[in-house]
Amino acid sequence: MSYGDYQLEIYLNGLTGVVPSHPMTFAELERRAEQTLPSWIWSYVAGGAGDEHTQDANATAFQRWGLYPRMFVGAAERDTSVNLCGIELPSPLMMAPVGVVGLCSQDRHGDLATAEASAKTGVPMIVSTLSQDPLEDVAARLGQTPGFFQLYTPTDRELAESLVRRAEAAGFKGIVVTLDTWITGWRPRDLTTSNFPQLRGHCLANYTCDPVFRKRVGENAAPDAVVAHWAGIFGNPLTWNDLAWLRSLTDLPLIVKGICHPDDARRAADGGVDAIYVSNHGGRQANGGLPALECLPDVASATDLPIIFDSGVRSGSDVVKALALGATTVALGRPYVYGLALGGVDGLVHVLRSTLAEADLLMAVNGYPSLADLTPAALKELRI
Numbered sequence: 001m002s003y004g005d006y007q008l009e010i011y012l013n014g015l016t017g018v019v020p021s022h023p024m025t026f027a028e029l030e031r032r033a034e035q036t037l038p039s040w041i042w043s044y045v046a047g048g049a050g051d052e053h054t055q056d057a058n059a060t061a062f063q064r065w066g067l068y069p070r071m072f073v074g075a076a077e078r079d080t081s082v083n084l085c086g087i088e089l090p091s092p093l094m095m096a097p098v099g100v101v102g103l104c105s106q107d108r109h110g111d112l113a114t115a116e117a118s119a120k121t122g123v124p125m126i127v128s129t130l131s132q133d134p135l136e137d138v139a140a141r142l143g144q145t146p147g148f149f150q151l152y153t154p155t156d157r158e159l160a161e162s163l164v165r166r167a168e169a170a171g172f173k174g175i176v177v178t179l180d181t182w183i184t185g186w187r188p189r190d191l192t193t194s195n196f197p198q199l200r201g202h203c204l205a206n207y208t209c210d211p212v213f214r215k216r217v218g219e220n221a222a223p224d225a226v227v228a229h230w231a232g233i234f235g236n237p238l239t240w241n242d243l244a245w246l247r248s249l250t251d252l253p254l255i256v257k258g259i260c261h262p263d264d265a266r267r268a269a270d271g272g273v274d275a276i277y278v279s280n281h282g283g284r285q286a287n288g289g290l291p292a293l294e295c296l297p298d299v300a301s302a303t304d305l306p307i308i309f310d311s312g313v314r315s316g317s318d319v320v321k322a323l324a325l326g327a328t329t330v331a332l333g334r335p336y337v338y339g340l341a342l343g344g345v346d347g348l349v350h351v352l353r354s355t356l357a358e359a360d361l362l363m364a365v366n367g368y369p370s371l372a373d374l375t376p377a378a379l380k381e382l383r384i
Helices: 005-014 025-037 037-048 055-065 109-121 133-138 155-171 186-194 211-217 223-233 240-248 263-269 292-301 316-324 334-366
Strands: 065-067 082-084 085-091 092-093 125-127 149-153 173-180 256-259 274-277 307-309 329-332 379-381
Touching: 025 334, 037 223, 037 334, 055 065, 055 092, 055 173, 055 223, 055 274, 055 316, 065 316, 085 092, 085 173, 085 274, 092 334, 109 125, 109 133, 133 149, 149 155, 149 316, 155 379, 186 211, 256 379, 263 292, 274 292, 292 316, 316 329, 316 334, 329 334
Parallel strands: 092 329, 125 149, 149 173, 173 256, 256 274, 274 307, 307 329
Antiparallel strands: 065 379, 082 085
């Protein structure tokens, strides 16, 4: 069975009058999610930095590339499997870490729902440090699908080590260190409503159940004291001098997120990381920068390490183009969050299956039977 068979399932259901209950396009998914989510959550999820030019450019950058169709290939079967740091995955699709995904389901346990969708589809979830439920509870819902833990490195090194040790014990297969969010970027949508969910006590479960954090604040600390301590230790402006320490924390694959310059990729590789994560945080952290997709080819040329990519990915077509430009795996962000908001586990599974189906069918129609066939030569830059 191929991922593209999802369309046959939809068409066959239509013969009995059953049509999809969830949107088939990103635009409709986004529109309906805005109607569903409370405004303060919507602004946080959908918003970006500054006037959101970089956020928008992330998505439109994919339009600059076209995929050559190749004929007489006979791509009746497609091999979409991939090896990421020694971990065998059935497809190159992942779910990017989203700090408020826990708030985006109706029951406010969206991290658990996302993990269940991961178990159902085989699409790995990268669990954010900022989750509504403890990382151990999220890991327990992943089933046989590998999970990854994303670390916002606190200034408290003992706490950082505790978080990593807990992720190891819970069974996560890799640690993803986010580099570009030690301080919050300028986000007008959230500033307009003075909205910062963590300062309201949301999505701090990994801290409040951590023994080191609890030792610091005291077992019976008031909620405002908990938030104040979290705010004081959250962001660590890491330097290259910290890389050896990060590497020493775990024997799991160490993945560094936010790398967009080839020199940084080379230096990270020399420092012992296992994979590079090309991302500009979806345009949420810094406005006026390069679309992440524009950075991908140079980073891919700079290192032989596996590359995870996110930022601006909205469809299966985007996934295929990112793979051709050098990504090993491609992570969805907002689309899966919107699917979760609309339909819980089922809505999220629909988004993942739709993305995989489009990518698979695109490879079939255009004559690319395996991911190895998706190279830069498969693309042509368009004059737009």
